[in-house]
Amino acid sequence: MTNLFSTFDPSTNIFNFSLNWTSTFLGILIIPMSFWFIPSRMTTIWITVIKTLHNEFKILLGPYNYKGSTFLFISLFSFILFNNFMGLFPYIFTSSSHLSMTLTLALPIWLSFILFGWINNTQHMFAHLVPQGTPAALMPFMVCIETISNIIRPGTLSVRLAANMIAGHLLLTLLGNTGPMMSNYMISILIVTQILLLILEFAVSIIQSYVFAILSTLYSSEVT
Template sequence: MMMTNLFSVFDPSSTFNMSMNWLSSLIMMLILSSMFWVIPSKNLYMLKFVSLKLHSEFKTLMGPSAFMGSSVMFITLFIFIVINNFMGLFPYIFTASSHMTLTLTLSLPIWISLMLLGWINYTTHMFAHLVPQSTPGPLMPFMVLIESISNVIRPLTLAVRLMANMVAGHLLMTLLGNQTANASSFVLMGLILTQILLLTLESAVAVIQSYVFAVLSTLYASEITSH
């Protein structure tokens, strides 16, 4: 029963029989002022700086044979996940990125699109990827099976990695927060300090997991386009 109540903080339920919680994915767009979009500001310069750095790195990862503008998709993916992760750190805001519904929705279309692109346009190259170089002849059937399985579970691993990391930190913060009601003053100070440290750690995790998701997606794309 305790575990049910603990995980209920992640339930996407709301009033009027509608899951309005998913609107938290767009709440950042609503609270951004028009100055951010029209007149150059520090926020705009920061976004431009991050985007250029990511573009430079993603372009290097995908190689010279990548399609023009493909890095823009992964930069947008990174920014979207970062916004969702940070929104979940605010009180009473639903953490959309802690659900497989969102994470699998992001990873599965990317993987399907890359598979269709690769198998339709670069069939020989995709078959060559199933057998690494210098593989002994007797091991080739097993390597094909292993590579096929690892390729099929890629969208699941991407989704689970992001979801599990976001859930783990939030659960730990929830557990510590539930102990404050009956804690003494000395213990309460320790809990508050621990919560601040955890919040700092979760802020770093929010950025790191977004970066990992975008980089892995870029690497999967580079395997198909680099030949």
């Protein structure tokens, strides 16, 4: 490793082939095989998770949700979760730590919601720019603030996911690089710390994919 950020460099290659981004598509090869097996405990747990997410997203979308609309957000959650988990394995490229990946997910979703809202519910979208009970003197400022907050939403979604993925991996790398200079006693403490950090990263991977999906659901519920 030439420097600290080389693990996040998508231009690194093997035999002049840039194979880093293939980690994103490994699920296409692995996951479909499980559908041919007798349902295991893992499959049962995953079905339970999907049902729970479906019920939660259905409540958040409100009375105007369309049939099957929750599956868009469940697929989004599953895709981000898989990529976050892939990044936890050693020597596997973390695709969800790049803005080119996270913005590709956030921007089209946000743009489609905004276009749908302004085309079909124009009056409702104008009403959203001024919160209820705002004094007349503050209305111009509130319109500016609400407009800016709407515009930066895809940026905040993508940066939040990418920053959280980078932060944990960098911390693990920094602590791991100090290992050769430590005594045996300190190395044992370092290993325990690394295991605890890995468990934390495992939790962060789940939380960040859930946060991304739940915020996308909330943004979609605002345009109807």
